[in-house]
Amino acid sequence: MNNNKLWPPVLLLLCSCFLIFSGLFLIYDRMKNISGLCIGIGGSLFSFAVIWFLQYFLYKKNPGIKKQKEIEQKDERNILITEKAKAKAFQALIVLLICVSFLTILLKASLWVTLGTVCIYLTGIVFQMVYTAKYGKEI
Amino acid sequence: MKNKLEEIRKSHGIRQEDLAAALEVSRQTIGSLENGRYNPSILLAFKIARYFQLSIEDIFIYEEDVNHEQ
Numbered sequence: 001m002n003n004n005k006l007w008p009p010v011l012l013l014l015c016s017c018f019l020i021f022s023g024l025f026l027i028y029d030r031m032k033n034i035s036g037l038c039i040g041i042g043g044s045l046f047s048f049a050v051i052w053f054l055q056y057f058l059y060k061k062n063p064g065i066k067k068q069k070e071i072e073q074k075d076e077r078n079i080l081i082t083e084k085a086k087a088k089a090f091q092a093l094i095v096l097l098i099c100v101s102f103l104t105i106l107l108k109a110s111l112w113v114t115l116g117t118v119c120i121y122l123t124g125i126v127f128q129m130v131y132t133a134k135y136g137k138e139i
Numbered sequence: 140m141k142n143k144l145e146e147i148r149k150s151h152g153i154r155q156e157d158l159a160a161a162l163e164v165s166r167q168t169i170g171s172l173e174n175g176r177y178n179p180s181i182l183l184a185f186k187i188a189r190y191f192q193l194s195i196e197d198i199f200i201y202e203e204d205v206n207h208e209q
Binding site: 078 | 168
């Protein structure tokens, strides 16, 4: 998030308002699914834009806070902690996905649901292998 | 890896906050380094050594060296 410029959050705010307006009034009767999606995405973008605005004005008023935030973001220990937490979360997610796959079989869910969860699990493992190979070459 | 960072910092009369600001790291990182909970990257080790105008070996002690001394 670049907090130096004001136009990106303004653009984001306009897009979010357009999406919410479209979802509520333009396509609500014709495409209810798409309308819900527009409202959901619009709402998320709206909150993101508001946070962006608040940060912009806060940092403009207190440059010290901005500098401290930048230091916190670039701090090697913080980066290590974040990466480690993400790796642990991925491990937990993989175990959870295996459990969900078995649960779908036990609950006699449709085959595509079981295959879907297995596919997500396999995609995660493939990504892990790809990145391991990539970083093995780079580092 | 042990270190003498706290001792050296205090002998220079510098607060953790000031050292952190000079090295562009968080104060928590300095605290963790001093407690021995975190080992710095080689870049940060060089930054610390340069800041105090010492060599890395003057600040950081490799465990094997400690065992040899004992």
